[in-house]
Amino acid sequence: MRILAIETSCDETALALLEAKGGINQPFFKVIKSFVSSQIKIHAPFGGVVPALAKRQHLKNLPLLLEKVLGKDPFSQKQQIEKIDLIAVTVGPGLEPALWTGISFAQQLSQEWKKPLVGANHLEGHLFSFLLSSKFFDKKRLESLKNYSLKLWFPAISLIVSGGHTILVLLKNLKNYQKIGETLDDAVGESFDKVARLLGLSYPGGPEIERLAKKGNAQAIAFPLPMISQKNFNFSYSGLKTAVLYYLRDLNTSTKENNHNFWKPGAFKINPSLREDIAASFQRAAFLPLVKKSSLAALKYQAKSIFLGGGVAANKKLAQMIRKEIKDKKIKANLVVPSLNYCLDNAVMIGVAAYLNRLSKKKYPLKANGNLNL
Numbered sequence: 001m002r003i004l005a006i007e008t009s010c011d012e013t014a015l016a017l018l019e020a021k022g023g024i025n026q027p028f029f030k031v032i033k034s035f036v037s038s039q040i041k042i043h044a045p046f047g048g049v050v051p052a053l054a055k056r057q058h059l060k061n062l063p064l065l066l067e068k069v070l071g072k073d074p075f076s077q078k079q080q081i082e083k084i085d086l087i088a089v090t091v092g093p094g095l096e097p098a099l100w101t102g103i104s105f106a107q108q109l110s111q112e113w114k115k116p117l118v119g120a121n122h123l124e125g126h127l128f129s130f131l132l133s134s135k136f137f138d139k140k141r142l143e144s145l146k147n148y149s150l151k152l153w154f155p156a157i158s159l160i161v162s163g164g165h166t167i168l169v170l171l172k173n174l175k176n177y178q179k180i181g182e183t184l185d186d187a188v189g190e191s192f193d194k195v196a197r198l199l200g201l202s203y204p205g206g207p208e209i210e211r212l213a214k215k216g217n218a219q220a221i222a223f224p225l226p227m228i229s230q231k232n233f234n235f236s237y238s239g240l241k242t243a244v245l246y247y248l249r250d251l252n253t254s255t256k257e258n259n260h261n262f263w264k265p266g267a268f269k270i271n272p273s274l275r276e277d278i279a280a281s282f283q284r285a286a287f288l289p290l291v292k293k294s295s296l297a298a299l300k301y302q303a304k305s306i307f308l309g310g311g312v313a314a315n316k317k318l319a320q321m322i323r324k325e326i327k328d329k330k331i332k333a334n335l336v337v338p339s340l341n342y343c344l345d346n347a348v349m350i351g352v353a354a355y356l357n358r359l360s361k362k363k364y365p366l367k368a369n370g371n372l373n374l
């Protein structure tokens with residue numbers, strides 16, 4: 001089945017063409033084309049995504065990316081279109097004005113080309129993007145493993161960590177999964193973006209903090225580790241962000257006296273080596289609860305795998321910390337991380353989610369739903 005997938009839930013416009021085959025225990029995916037047009041530069045001066053600007057950029061980018069996918073020549077375009085079996089589009093969660101641009105665009109194509117159209121859940125995209133890790137995604141390996149079965153990897157625990165979500169999921173297989181925990185307030189990616197802002201770094205904050213943290217001492221400052229010892233699988237990140245804010249405020253007595261707006265870029269004067277220590281200590285405090293709770297869940301449910309997904313999974317330190325914990329606690333689970341491009345928002349994962357939904361006969365209404373969950 002050849003799928004054209006469209007993703008416009010936040011600040012990336014993404015289009016992909018992929019080939020999917022195989023049943024629910026043996027799916028195969030081959031990416032034919034995948035393009036992501038990032039709007040980071042447009043939103044960066046505002047320190048976060050501005051919905052009206054995102055919508056305008058998606059409207060501008062969608063036809064450009066479609067031309068990249070199909071090629072410029074009308075004859076080859078026609079040939080490409082004929083081969084498409086299904087169109088898939090993200091219907092949520094995300095910014096509704098942004099989601100609608102993708103849905104309306106997909107509806108137009110579906111009518112014009114007379115092709116079926118299905119909605120997909122962005123979070124299922126992140127959940128299933130482990131299938132796009134080099135462990136599964138190696139073409140030669142897949143071809144040599146004609147009889148491979150994903151059954152060997154389940155039950156599994158999946159940790160979805162993005163700008164909007166922090167969720168732990170138990171998967172019995174690709175069809176049956178259940179959420180077992182989530183953040184009670186901010187998402188972990190959001191806390192990276194907010195702390196980066198306090199440190200005067202640019203948006204998005206995750207990659208900037210990872211870069212600085214490599215040079216800093218992660219033990220320098222004991223930031224709180226919210227909910228780490230509670231025997232549930234929930235998280236909380238708003239207190240950690242505030243702890244960094246108070247730490248900086250107490251260092252900058254002149255700022256305190258002047259009663260500045262602490263969130264204004266450059267509100268705090270921080271010397272570069274201290275900034276590195278704060279980044280490293282914050283990153284450790286943000287990751288420890290993720291590491292502890294995903295390994296606790298793996299033990300409780302006797303998981304054979306731990307899957308990561310979402311933008312924060314792009315952070316190498318997170319995978320490194322989980323690997324160490326698995327080893328130290330002698331947990332018999334394999335860690336599977338999607339290839340970098342598939343941790344961050346992309347359209348390939350939307351095609352993967354749509355294909356798996358087809359196999360399990362699951363449908364989403366073709367309507368933007370900003371709060372859609374797992």
Ligand code: KG4
Nearest residue numbers: 162163164189204206207311312315344345
């Ligand atoms: O999955 P994603 O691309 O979009 C959402 O669905 O939210 O995730 C974006 C989030 C942002 O908060 C960004 O700061 C974070 O992922 N992120 C990172 C890294 N790269 C992106 N966080 C930590 N370390 C990184 N290397």
Ligand code: ZN
Nearest residue numbers: 162310311345
């Ligand atoms: Zn995402």
